Amino acid sequence: MSEKTKILVVDDEKVVRDGCRRVLTGKGYEVIPAENGQSAIDVMAKQSVDMILLDLKMPVMGGEEVLEFTGKNHPDIPIIIITGHGTVDTAVECMKKGAYDFITKPFQIDQFLLTVTRAAEKRSLEQRAKQFEEENVRNLYDLNLEKSRLKTMINCMGNGVMVTNRNLEVVLHNPALMRLMEISKAVQNPFHITEILNDESLIATLKQIQAGESADAEYISQEINTGRNFLRAISAPASGPDGSIVGTVTVLEDVTAFKQLDRMKTDFVNMVAHELRSPLAAIKQQNCVLLDGLCGPLEEKQCVMLGRGSKKIDALLDLINDLLEVAKIEAGKYVQHQVPTDVGRIIKETVSLMQASATEKGVALSFFLENLKQIQADPKRIQEIFNNLITNAVNYSPDGGKVTVTARGLGEYMEIKVQDTGVGIAPEEIPKIFDKFYRVKHPKTRKIMGTGLGLAIVKGVVEAHHGTIDVESQVDKGTTFRVLLPVIQQAACD
Ligand code: ADP
Secondary structure (H helix, E strand, C coil): CCCCCEEEEECCCHHHHHHHHHHHHHCCCEEEEECCHHHHHHHHHHCCCCEEEEECCCCCCCHHHHHHHHHHHCCCCCEEEEECHHHHHHHHHHHHCCCCEEEECCCCHHHHHHHHHHHHHHHHHHHHHHHHHHHHHHHHHHHHHHHHHHHHHHHHCCCEEEEEECCCEEEEECHHHHHHCCCCCCCCCCEEHHHCCCCHHHHHHHHHHHCCCCCCCCCEEEEEECCCCEEEEEEEEEECCCCCEEEEEEEEEECHHHHHHHHHHHHHHHHHHHHHHHHHHHHHHHHHHHHCCECECCCHHHHHHHHHHHHHHHHHHHHHHHHHHHHHHHCCCCCCCCEEECHHHHHHHHHHHHHHHHHHHCCEEEEEEECCEEEEECHHHHHHHHHHHHHHHHHCCCCCCEEEEEEEEECCEEEEEEEECCCCCCCCCHHHCCCCCCCCCCHHHCCCCCCCCHHHHHHHHHHHCCCEEEEEEECCCEEEEEEEEEEEEEEECC
């Protein structure tokens, strides 16, 4: 595993060199002999040694000169002086000059080996200590380098970074955060989050993360407004070494430009939709005049063609109306006239309006009303909820299907369910069906016309009335949409 300890034996007496070689090689050391000081220095110039056994009196160059040379050039090599009884004093002097120990000739083997072993241990301990120190210095250097790299990266990021501790104090932030928060004064970490942020929803999110209430979501994404800027804030828990939550990390991205683009797109769609609606309505009107024979009798084929054209115009007008509704919902201008509203009456009216088309499709449409209560709502918009949900339920049900609409008062809410026995919706599609323009691609529903805007409108209307909507579905069994709308307290009707 480790290399052998190399011992340089410097003695002019061959018998000593040979004796040392024999004893030390037998103990696993590697021995390099040198017959005088100069040869020893030559050896050290060519290779490293771990220990020197050094005679003092030698021709050409004596031990004291080697000691001096080693002290200057290799101070960490332990040197054991080999001395006769007559030169013990000199050996002691040598120890003062840096020699590790001395042994007297003739050697007591045990004593000799003990001294060599101790010197070898000292050498190895010193080398390990040196290694540790070097590693330590390297690690510290790496750590500092890593820290400064990380700091540079965070400071150069265009997105804001904010790390808080459990007391909601900001313990790390970057310049981008201050820029996005529109804060010009310099702030020293740590400082309470409310010094730079007054968005209650984000503060609530961070509290929720700290309380470990967001365990199933890895991060929470939300939009906040800081005045001039719209920011997307993505927050996640910061975990300690034992996995406990020690704070939060939030990355904030400026989405103001996207919001402006979105607004421009909505305005554009709005404008186009408005511009298209009047001429289309006029064309439809003229088609009706023609079909009614008010401009003279028409051939059967002409009637068929005009009828097809009218249907296409109706589909286009539906699309335009949906687009305008979505634009209104997004602009927050959708629900403007709220009055005490009787949901039961709206359901009865809507069902009776749709009865004919349901029957035509072979779908049985019925409703049940129970414990009805009034809601504060815009009746026209509420009708739109039922229009869309019942139309979908009828459309996505096969011949012989059943659609049931139920409404009942449940404490502070009216619960409205539109239940069908239709094609159902696959679990992976459910989160997407409320998105604008999203339509499930399914061979069975390929021929059903639609814009993919209906459920986006329904969700918008429900939320504008402070309600909720959810859906349960099983493929090929059916779907139930469940809407909860808050009732007017203590204003019951039957
Ligand atoms: P569309 O105009 O396509 O009906 P919607 O927004 O109303 O648009 O619905 C989105 C999609 O959700 C539909 O394309 C359809 O695939 C699915 N969907 C909606 N209601 C039902 C239902 N009752 N049964 C099965 N699928 C439905």
